[in-house]
Amino acid sequence: MRAAALASALPLAIALACSPAAAEVEADTPAEEEREAITVTGVRQSYRGDFALKEIPQAIATIDEAVIEENNILRLTDALDLNASVVRQNTLGGLWDSFAVRGFTGDENLPSGYLVNGFNAGRGFSGQRDVAGIERVEVLKGPAAAVLGRGEPGGSINLVTKQAELGRTFGTASLQYRSFDTVRAEGDANVALTGNLTARLIGYAESEDTFRDTVEQKRWGFLPSIGLGIGNTRLTYDFEWTRVEVPFDRGIVVLNEDFDTVPRSRFLGEPSDGDTVARATGHQLRLQHDFSDRWSLLVGASHRDTLLTGASSDAETVRSRQKLYIDGRSLSRQRRTRRYTSEHSVLRAEISGEFETGALRHRVLIGGDFDYFDTDQFFTRYRGPVVTPTTTDQAGYLLDLQNPVYGRYPVPATAPITNRLDVQRTMGAYVQDQISLTDRLQIRVGGRFDDFLLRVDNRLTNMLGRRKRSRFSPQAGIVYEVSDPVSLYVAYGEGYRANIGADANGNVFEPETSKSVEAGVKLSALGGRLTGTLAVYQLEKSNVLATDTLNPGFSIAIGKARSRGVELDLNGKLPGDVDVLLSYAYTDAEARSRVLDPNFSFQIEPGDPLINIPDHNLNVQASKRFTLDNRHVLLGAGVQYVSKRNGETGTDFTLPAHTLVRLFGQVEVADGVELFGSVTNLFDDHWYANSYSPVWVQPGSPRTATIGLRATF
Known part of the structure; x- marks a missing residue:
């Protein structure tokens, strides 16, 4: 069925791509003076158009490969910490990426979606994304859903991967060791097979003991890219093959606001549960054709399969079933097993170009896409009874927090709680026109139409839910260049995103809708060497989902939410x-509706803060390169500050603020060989990355040192 749908969608995408209005798309968003650096071997970027950053009525921040490498970052989650608009959310025991942009996240029971080379590709159960193979991370903030489609109103994350560079041969290889017996090897080789055919082979392997007792992990990946150039046409194929093996780890418990209830290293699951395995296999094929220096066509397809499977022993979240609240040391636990799979296919096409009507210059994007996503979730659970004087420790599957004895009780039998297939199909088309009214004044208008279908097949109840909707999402923006270094902008956009799944009672969720407005100032100083954006915004969402803390694995609709704030980025x-x-x-994100669960009296009031969203978030770093004894040296330092934030939906539980200091450096020890190192959390602060409830709190890593060698050729 899906193959037929893809086939039927392809003519629509191609037809949209071949419409007469057009505008050029660049691989980056270069200023005029930067265009000489772009070569014909580069790959153009979807959705963006031929614009300098100061012309775009939107805040965009880029975390490039050099910054990631200097900080010795290994995971996407850590890279996103470098931008204050992005904050961590519940990561399912460290087994998926979850983040909020400008205070808003999606469904907290699914990984956060992101783009890969402009394709919706982040959904699925593939484990936390490694930074190997990533050239840069783009944080596309604000009301961009009219073009991107199906994203959060706070913004979207786009990963631009390292792709084959035609006609060149080069490479790097590195080996590093870091605290907790972490060993990692990584390689990247770009090999020109002929003048027009190049292969880029990227791979990594890592083994880590971790700071958590009994928790070890292994991960590896192979991420090759093949590039073929024929005249004005380029074909690029990217492959993804990754695997993560790690015990499921819900973190620590916090009793009566005491974050020292247990050491941050204490594992509260069962080592005998073994590893949870997450793996992904993905393909992405893109064709780029330049009709001229003003017209360009992009057509592409991607497909990705993921799997997450394993067992865990997790702290019980319902107070009446938790003995910890009676004696202060006996942790009642659930036993869980899960097998989650997903398939995600995308087809998209876009034509871009520019033309004039009289004195007006138009730069236009016209495109269409087809998105098919299914997720099959099979989840089983054992839950102990309500605690009474006669409840046995075995019935509660207890673990003594002060003197844990693993394997004390037989593994309890579990029963199916979720056995559900969710299928989402979306077809969309968009158009955007940015019109230069004068040399300094531009307006942007556009919109996107989506036709959406969600089908929920609940195998436990033999119920089939179905919801079909369509919506038009407009956007508009104005950019005024005050002077060469300063421009002002204002933008408005509406968004539309499917809420996958159903609540604990089987009700299929309505789609989420949003409205966004922002205004800002963009700076390009010191001859373009220093760029920055100061922005203010307000976002409003309806049909928002939040975690149902009394029915883990499910969400509840809390109605409306609002986020507003101020951001400053300098680079x-x-x-x-x-x-x-x-x-x-600065982010002020809160619920705007009153929700009461009649079964458990779970209450959300208007004004309640959204979970894991700090009011204040700051990251700053400085580094300098210099020469010492004819050898290149880099030294740098950075600080991250995160203020206190809510740790459980609908309650007053709060995670404390933290400040983390890091040092990093590189030194050339021989031609083509450098020694690198870093220390993160220099002062060994006790900090907490995210929380779901007081009994599921993820402690952050203690002081961590890294040293390694990197060779280039």
Whole structure:
């Protein structure tokens, strides 16, 4: 059925791509003076158009490969910490990526979606994404759903991968060791097979003991890219093959606001549960054809399969079933097994170009896409009874927090709780026109139409739910260039995103809708070496989902939510050749509806803060390159501050603020060989990455040191 749907959608995408209005798309968003750096071997970027950053009525922040490498970052989650608009959310025991942009996340019971080279590709159960193979991370903030489609109103994350560079041969290889017996090897080789055919082979392997007792993990990946150039046409194929093996780990418990209830290293599951395995296999094929220097066509397809399977022993979240609240040391636990799979297929096409009507210059994007996503979830659980004087420790599957004895009781038998197939199918078309009214004034208008179908097949109840909707999402923006270094902008957009699944009672969720407005100032100073954006915004959402803390694995609709705030991003080089990165965000995100669960009296009031969203978030770093004894040296330091934030939906449980300091450096020890190192959490602060409830709190890593060698050729 899906193959037939894909086939039927392809003519629509191609037809949209071949419409007469068009505008050029660049691989980056370069300023005029930067265009000389772009070569014909580059790959153009979807959705963006031929615009300098200061012309775009939207805040965009980029975390490039150099910054990721300097900080010795291994995971996407850690890379996103460098931008203050993005904050961590519940990661399912560290087994998926989950984040909020400008205070809003999606369904907390699914991984956060992101784009890969412009394709919706982040959904699924593939484990936390490794940064190997990533050239840069783009944080596309604000009301961009009119073009991107199906994203959060706070913004979208786009990963631009390292792709085969035609006609060149080069490579790097590295080996590093870090605290907790972590060993990692990584390689990247770009090999020109002929003048027009190049293969880029990227791979990594990692083994880690971790700071958590009994928790070890292994991960590896192979991420090759093949590039073929024929005249003005380029064909690129990317492959993804990754695997993660790690015990499911819900973190620590916090009793009566005491974050020292147990050491941050204490594992509260069962080592005999073994590893939870997450794996992904993905394909992405893109064709780029330049009709001229003003017209370009992009057509592509992607497909990705993921699997997450394993067992865990998790702290019981319902107070009446939790003995910990009676004696202060006996943790009642659930036993769970899960097997989650997903398939995600995308077809998309876009034509872009520019033309004039009289004195007006038009830069236009016209495109269409087809998105098919299914997720099959089979989840079983054992839950102990309500605690009474006669409840046995075995019935509660207890673990003594002060003196844990693993394997004390037989593994309890579980029963199916979820056995459900969710299928989402969306077809969309979009158009955007940015019109230059004068040399300094531009307006952007556009919109997107989506036709959406969600089918929920609940095998436990033999019920089939279905919801079909369509919607038009408009956007508009104005950009005014005050002077060469300063421009002002304002933008408005509406969004539309499917809420996958059903609540604990089997009700299929209505789609989420949103409205966004933002205004800002963009700076390009010191000859373009220092760029920045100051933005203010307000976002409103309806049909918002939040975690149902009394029915883990399910969500509840809390109605409306609002986020508003102020952001500042600066990036570039100061006099004295000091590289700086500064990102600050003030975020006020809250529920705007009253929700009462009649069974458990679970209450959300208007004004309640959204979970895991700090009011203040700051990241700043500085680094300098210099020469010592004819060898290249880099030294740098950074600080991240995260203010206190809510740790459980609908309650007053709060995670404390934290400040983390990091140092990093590189030194050339021989031609083509450098020694690198870093220390994160320099002062060994006790911090907490995210929380679901007081008995599911994820502690952050203690002081961690890294040292390694990297060779280039």
